[in-house]
Amino acid sequence: MRLVLLGPPGSGKGTQAARLKDYLGVPHISTGDLLRAEVAAGTPLGLQAREVMARGDLVSDEILLGMLKDRFSRDDTRPGFILDGYPRNLAQAAALGELLASLGQKFDAAVQLAVDNEKIIERLAGRAKAEGRADDSPESVRHRLNVYDQQTAPVIAFYREQGQLSVVDGVGSLDEVFGRILEAIGR
């Protein structure tokens, strides 16, 4: 199964991808996690990305595509993957299509987790207290939601037009949302 998980910040992409990974037996590729690992390790890429991420802007398409190519060059992605956090704009959607085509692959489903902004703000305020993620401050969350509306919503519209999009209600218990995703992907 090759799955692209879409949805606004705090919609539960990472939470559900962790479960889907075990259920489907394919790797979870989170571009946010990959970037946070670079930041934590203090690599040149991490140093470049740190401030951009903290304020909630998108890191450059070039850096993202390099990271993604690198990750997809590993054999564990052959049987499938759950992609979380990519693509986030139309240029990235095109780049993903080209990358997969170059590997003789295409994704099976794009699933969008739908959660309203009020709920998102509540969830991320909770995570800010629990984990202290640099971009969970109220200002950064507001900015991330704007970036999502302006840059990522067109990706959703594009996949919808292509008939590749399933929308799943992301509000409910973790089990409920998980069940809805499985239903959407026919598992």
Ligand code: AP5
């Ligand atoms: P990224 O790490 O992708 O962050 P995000 O999209 O903003 O999403 P989050 O990780 O905050 O939320 P999530 O949907 O994974 O939800 P989660 O499961 O954690 O990106 C971070 C930054 O990296 C970007 O801003 C950008 O700078 C950069 N970046 C990454 N990818 C990029 C790209 N492609 N291009 C350019 N830049 C890129 O859940 C959130 C919270 O809610 C948790 O506390 C969780 O416990 C809780 N929760 C989950 N499900 C439920 C539920 N059903 N009910 C109640 N609470 C729930």
Ligand code: MG
């Ligand atoms: Mg996440």
